[in-house]
Amino acid sequence: EIVLTQSPATLSLSPGESATLSCRASQGVSSDLAWYQQKPGQAPRLLIYDASNRATGIPARFSGSGSGTDFTLTISSLEPEDFAVYYCQQRSNGRTFGPGTAVDIK
Amino acid sequence: EVQLVESGGGLVQPGGSLRLSCAASGFTVSSNYMSWVRQAPGKGLEWVSVIYRGGSTYYADSVKGRFTISRDNSKNTVYLQMNSLRAEDTAVYYCARDLCSSTRCYPAFDHWGQGTLVTVSS
Numbered sequence: 001e002i003v004l005t006q007s008p009a010t011l012s013l014s015p016g017e018s019a020t021l022s023c024r025a026s027q028g029v030s031s032d033l034a035w036y037q038q039k040p041g042q043a044p045r046l047l048i049y050d051a052s053n054r055a056t057g058i059p060a061r062f063s064g065s066g067s068g069t070d071f072t073l074t075i076s077s078l079e080p081e082d083f084a085v086y087y088c089q090q091r092s093n094g095r096t097f098g099p100g101t102a103v104d105i106k
Numbered sequence: 107e108v109q110l111v112e113s114g115g116g117l118v119q120p121g122g123s124l125r126l127s128c129a130a131s132g133f134t135v136s137s138n139y140m141s142w143v144r145q146a147p148g149k150g151l152e153w154v155s156v157i158y159r160g161g162s163t164y165y166a167d168s169v170k171g172r173f174t175i176s177r178d179n180s181k182n183t184v185y186l187q188m189n190s191l192r193a194e195d196t197a198v199y200y201c202a203r204d205l206c207s208s209t210r211c212y213p214a215f216d217h218w219g220q221g222t223l224v225t226v227s228s
Binding site for chain 2 (some may be wrong): 044071095097098
C-alpha cells in the first residue's frame with residue numbers, strides 16, 4: 001500500500017507570502033497525483049491534477065510540480081481566501097489521501 | 107451543470123446498516139468513475155470506494171467486506187450500502203466524480219457533492 005506523507009502539518013504565513021507544500025509517496029506514483037483545497041464546512045475543491053495541471057477555474061498562483069515520489073504545491077502569493085487545508089491524493093488500489101497541510105494566518 | 111446530491115445519512119446503531127445515494131445530473135454516471143470519500147469529524151479525507159465505467163469496484167481495507175458500491179444507470183445514481191457499521195464509520199460521506207476528458211480519466215475528483223452525515227452510536 002502506498003502511503004502519502006505531507007509536510008509541514010501546519011504552515012503559518014501572511015497574505016502576500018509564498019507557500020510551499022510537500023507531498024511524498026512511499027513508492028513511485030508517476031504523475032498520478034492531485035491536490036485539493038478544503039475550507040471548514042465545505043467539500044474539497046480540486047486544484048491540481050496529473051501533478052502539474054491546474055483544474056478549471058483555478059488561479060495561476062497555484063502550481064504543482066514533481067513526479068515519482070516527491071511533489072510540491074506552490075501558492076505564489078497568498079490571498080485571504082487561500083487559508084485552508086490542502087490535501088494531496090494518488091491512485092493506488094483505488095485512491096488514497098495524504099493527512100493534509102493547514103495553511104493558517106500568521 | 108454537473109451536480110451530485112447525496113442522501114441517506116443519519117443516526118444508526120453499531121452493527122446496523124444504511125444505504126447512501128448519490129443522484130447525479132449533468133452527466134452520466136456509467137460513463138465516469140465514481141467514488142465515495144468520507145471525513146470523520148475534525149479529521150482528514152479518507153477514500154472509501156470507487157466504481158469504474160466497466161463496473162469494477164474497489165474498496166479501502168477499512169470497509170472491505172462491509173460496504174458495497176453500486177449504481178443504477180436508469181436513475182443515474184450511485185449507492186453505498188453500508189453494513190456492520192462501527193463507531194469509527196462516523197463521518198460525512200461525499201460522492202465524487204473523477205475528472206475525465208474525451209480521451210482518458212484522471213484519478214482526481216473534479217466534482218463533489220455536499221456530503222451526508224452518518225453517525226454510528228448507541
